[in-house]
Amino acid sequence: MLTFTALPAFNDNYIWLLQNSDTLHCAVVDPGDAQPVLDWLAANRQWQLTDILITHHHHDHVGGVSQLKQATQAKVTGPAREKIPSLDLAVDEGSQIELLGHTVQVFAVPGHTLGHVVYFSDDTKNTPWLLSGDTLFAGGCGRIFEGSAEQMYASLSKLAALPDTTLVYCTHEYTLSNLLFAVAVEPGNAELAKRLLEVQQLREQHLITLPSNIALEKASNPFLRCLEPSVKDAAEQKAQTTLQTASEVFATLRTWKDTF
Numbered sequence: 391m392l393t394f395t396a397l398p399a400f401n402d403n404y405i406w407l408l409q410n411s412d413t414l415h416c417a418v419v420d421p422g423d424a425q426p427v428l429d430w431l432a433a434n435r436q437w438q439l440t441d442i443l444i445t446h447h448h449h450d451h452v453g454g455v456s457q458l459k460q461a462t463q464a465k466v467t468g469p470a471r472e473k474i475p476s477l478d479l480a481v482d483e484g485s486q487i488e489l490l491g492h493t494v495q496v497f498a499v500p501g502h503t504l505g506h507v508v509y510f511s512d513d514t515k516n517t518p519w520l521l522s523g524d525t526l527f528a529g530g531c532g533r534i535f536e537g538s539a540e541q542m543y544a545s546l547s548k549l550a551a552l553p554d555t556t557l558v559y560c561t562h563e564y565t566l567s568n569l570l571f572a573v574a575v576e577p578g579n580a581e582l583a584k585r586l587l588e589v590q591q592l593r594e595q596h597l598i599t600l601p602s603n604i605a606l607e608k609a610s611n612p613f614l615r616c617l618e619p620s621v622k623d624a625a626e627q628k629a630q631t632t633l634q635t636a637s638e639v640f641a642t643l644r645t646w647k648d649t650f
Contacts, residue, residue, distance in 0.1 A: 392490060392516055394559060396598055397426040402563040403450055404600065406521065409437065410490040417441035417464075417490055419509075419521050420561050424454030428461060441489055444468030444477075445523025446506040451561065469498075471505030481507060492516065499525045499549070501542025502532035510552065518556040519601075522549065527560045528602040529585070530568030531613040533648065539641035543616065546640075550614045554605035565589050565599035568611075571650045575612040575624045575643065582610040616640045 393411065396404040399422055406419040407430065416437050418427050431439060439462040444452055452468075452475055459466055459476040467487060470480035481487065483498035487509075494511045502524045512518040524532035525542075526549050534542050569586045576582055585606065589599050608614050615621045616639040625642040626633050633639050 392492065392519075394519070394557075394601070396600065397430060399423045399426050400450060404559075404561055404563065404598070406559050406561070408490060413491065414438060415440045415490055417443060418458070419443045419559070420445055420451035420523060421454040421458055422448075422450035422452065424457035424461070427454065427458055431462070438462075439464045442466045443489070443509055443521065444474050445508060445521065445525075445561070446503045447472040447474060448503065448524070451523070469505040469507040471498075472503065483507075497548060499523075499545035501525060501534055501537040501539075501545045504536045506545075508549070510556070512553060512556070518553050520549065520552060520556050520558050520604075522558055522560045524561060525549065526558060526607065526611075527562060527568055528558065528565040528600055528607070529572055529589075529611050530564060530647065531611075531644070534644060539644060540637045542644070543613075543637040543640040546613055550604065550608055552604050554603065554608070556604045557601040558603060558607065559601045563599065565602075566593050571647050572610060572612045574650065575646075576615070576618075576620050578620065579610065585610050612643055613640060616643070 393409045395407040399405050405421045408417045414437050421427050442464050456475045465478045466476045467479040468474035468477050470482040481496040485496035487494050492511050493513050494509050497508050499506050509521040566589050592599050612621050616636040622639050625639045628646050629642045
């Protein structure tokens with residue numbers, strides 16, 4: 391059984407800490423800054439950091455890797471198609487790794503970056519979980535920096551097909567701003583309105599809004615709802631043209647969100 395703890399970094403990043411209490415081994419995901427992890431390890435000396443997982447090459451996700459590697463000798467796993475510091479194990483679509491006694495699948499999800507990967511586990515020891523990096527956010531998705539809208543939509547569709555109960559651990563506290571955009575797209579979505587109210591209450595108390603889950607994302611995240619007539623209509627009104635495919639709807643939403 392794993393537990394997940396969010397270590398805040400920078401303004402709105404989370405470094406996810408995964409712990410196996412049976413072995414006292416732990417792992418961290420996308421440590422853009424080593425210090426929050428080193429501080430936690432210093433305060434919890436019985437725990438050993440054995441693994442560092444990386445989803446993509448952006449500095450706010452890899453900036454602390456080399457320092458942590460030097461301090462702990464943890465194994466660094468990351469995307470094969472990107473330059474990752476201190477990389478020990480390169481993974482890509484179809485790779486499978488063992489992490490803290492759990493089997494984890496790797497999916498390639500190009501879009502935010504071309505080599506972005508995510509990590510998914512649905513073994514029987516835990517509720518299914520997804521480390522989604524900057525691809526799928528709670529209520530939104532990452533910007534497209536290197537890939538195409540078609541690639542990003544295909545990547546998100548792959549994640550939307552995971553079990554509804556899958557817990558989604560993304561790497562930024564963007565949920566409130568994402569949902570404010572979602573309401574602009576779908577003002578009549580009752581599930582979305584309910585979620586927005588809950589998130590507003592959490593953020594007023596400076597509490598984390600994660601993890602999400604796939605069912606909630608499919609019900610309220612416009613980027614996973616490009617086939618819904620209400621979302622398509624809103625995108626077409628914004629684009630002032632007929633949109634033929636779901637990826638065209640997605641591309642319009644992503645451009646709209648970029649300037650929202």
